[in-house]
Amino acid sequence: MNKALFLATTALFSVSAVGTAAAQDVDEIVVTATKREQTLQEVPIAVSVIQEDTIENAQIQDAIDLQSVVPSLRVSQLERTSNTTFIIRGFGSGANNPGIEPSVAVFIDGVFRTRAGSALDDFLALERIEVLKGPQSTLFGKNASAGVVSVVTKKPEYNWNGVVEGTLGNFDQRIVKGYLTGPINDIFAFSLSGTYNERDGYFENLGDTADYNNRDRYSLRGQLLAQPTDNLEFRLIADYAEIDERCCGTARVTDGDAGAIIRDLLGGQTPNVGAFDYVIANDVENNNEIVNSGLSFQAEWDINPDVSLTYIGALRRYDDFVDYEGDFTTLSTLGTNIRGVNSDTMTHELRLSGVKDRFSYLLGAYYFNEDLVINDARLYGDDTRNYVDLLSAALAGEFVEVAPGVNIPNAAASPITALEVGLGLPVGQTFWQDGGGTFFTAEQDDEQWQLFGQFDFEVTDRLTLTAGVAWFNADKAVDFRNVGRTNPFSDLNFVDIGFGQAFGAAVNGLLTSPLAAAVPDPSVFANGITPDAIAAYSAAAALSDGALPSVAALQAAAADPEQNPLLGLFPALQPLGPLTPFPNSVEDGTSSDSDVPYTLRASYDLTDRTNIYLSYATGFKATSWNLTPDTRPFAQDFSALLASGELAADGVGGQPVVNTAIALQSLGIPNQYTGTRFAEPETTKVLEFGLKTRFAWGSLNTAVFRQIVEDLQSSIFQGTGFVVSNAGEQEAIGFEFDAVIQPPMIEGLTFNIAGLYLDSQFNDFPNASVLIGGEADLADGVADGIGNLDGERPAGVPEFSGSFGAEYRVPLSAGELFIRGDYQYESNVQVVQNVPEETLSREIGMLNASIGVQLDNGLEALVWARNLNEDEFFTSGFPTTLQPGSISAYPNMPRTYGVTVRKRF
Structure with a gap:
């Protein structure tokens, strides 16, 4: 097949394969798209491919498990199941704010999943998973500024076959999977697949009898394939999935005065400090219900041997409801903390590809439309006032001695009460009342267009030049009007x-x-x-x-x-501040962004088994609106909004509200709680050189790159709310490698070794969100939670990460025995930006293993374990909600193990 045509038509470039190659020569590892194939070694872009056998034998159940075999990929799950972020090469954003879309685009069968929560289904009947590294905006468009994760499921087949699978594991895990495919007639074939996954949680809750971090999910997928002629193919795919789980448990890393107040004075409970005992103290079940469904249609028409037309259209619905713990104690301080996200999307993509002698092309158009609705409520509970009276007294230094040498906060001297008295308000009945707080409804319409083209020219039999360009336009309109608040303390102007x-x-x-x-x-x-x-x-x-x-x-x-x-x-006791509904006379609630991402590349075959490439590519991600209770106007709009009577017009009596944050900003004193309306677009550029070689007993792929993201979109939780901003510039200089080695002296043994070295830093981030009162915050002498991170390493980005796997296969009289192990390593790194490394860091060294038999009659059985060595680390962390001085974090999953039996027919 013509090499340049493949580059233009597949857009799924691969340089490495993660999987067992003992049953096939390394040269035969391929990526397929639109019925065309190419060996991985010939494709000049950095991509890892995870094959079906790895997914099954390593017990990789979902996207979160992928990072154990792909060092460049990190998938983090935070306080609920749907709050998941994909990061590639240390770049990525999008968690916990429905308005901030991911920087890593996830595609399933060519259809973009706009929410990370819609890509969490358990894997079933997959052909492969591809992780494309670096900006892919030229061909993949929307939100691919850091990379792409592409999941390709199996097409229906015209021969009857299938598989049934059952798994039993610890924590009473039960997984059932099934797949069936076959012909309807000579033209039509179908496939049906389904999976059900149930598991008890591994967190015990002191506040009730429920366990947390459980599994309760199922998914169904049906496909219909039609091939009416040799050059025409249609594929209809319908899928439906539900998740109903309690996630995610936290541990207490440090404990401020607030923890003692909760436990000793109010009789509440908090998690143990620094413990991996998987015990939490919640008064609200972290219920997360996700319903994800869609219908897609694909058409492939080979107009002639040299020209092909492809169409992919899809309709998708995503519903995400969460009622989750907000204060991480058994007290009811945040009694209600719920959010509902509903997304309806429609996509269309049309591609025309062709080849003429040494020249090939791909021309395409893409359309995306999403209607997004968010309903959000954060309301105080019946313990809030007592707690805040004691906490404010502690913050003000008001203590009373109750025994020799024993001092406790003096609630009678609470500044909250003093302010009610001083302002002439009903004492004990005004601030921090049960049921007070905020709720809102936000709607966003997101419409995006892209025209793109890629052109390849084979200068010689060994040299290919590639140029790709796209025009991208994104229009968003936000309506943030249905606002209700009863939160007078946060309206005060100190x-x-x-x-x-x-x-x-x-x-x-x-x-x-x-x-x-x-x-x-x-x-x-x-x-x-x-x-x-x-x-x-x-x-x-x-x-x-x-x-x-x-x-x-x-x-x-x-x-x-x-x-x-x-x-x-301020700001510890002024959360959920005044909201300014928009559109209004000053803010129209719209954004319109355009960009022209492009790709330039030269690839050269040094020999039939070794090739090199040099590429330069750019990426783009559009404006992201802050659709949380923490959205605030920019400072330059304050005066006009105040003059029009619209500044935070949700205050008591509908009067404009100028609270502490707004007042400080108006005086030219910056703080994190204004100017968070939206994050500006981010752009990416990468210069990359790669070398790939294959030999009789393996392959080696390497890449050296320099990647820069300007205006990186950032969203950081500061204990009372999320701060949305742009980092001026983040840079990474890196080296990554993937190797498959099959030692000729030991038949049946395969090593998969991959690694990533990153020298990453912020070149420009003077107004970063950092820990309030920490060293970075106090560098300017003001405890405002703002610090200069210029020259600092981004949190969560280790210097080195690696995956080291080995599999040994032994022939049996009626099949094979295999033993597999993989070790995931990450060097020590600060976990999150606003918690110092000396307080919260992690180093990962996790071992996964399996042993099984695969018989010729289709029967398979394996015993497996993940995190076999019980490695302990925190995946993320944050300043604990409404508890100044306390830090919470999310522990990793403990050891899991089980038995899987599979029958193919």
């Missing part, structure tokens, strides 16, 4: 209150000084802080020769945490 206190004290000082005579009418101060009062005080202060502070000095002191103690309550 700057204004602090100025009022300081001004009142200054006026008292004036009226008791000889300068009182300089005020013609002292009653001007009786009506509060009015322009006349300020003018009268300023006139007297000007005569004091510095004895009385100026109004400007009082205002500066009100914005200084060292002089205004009220600012110590």
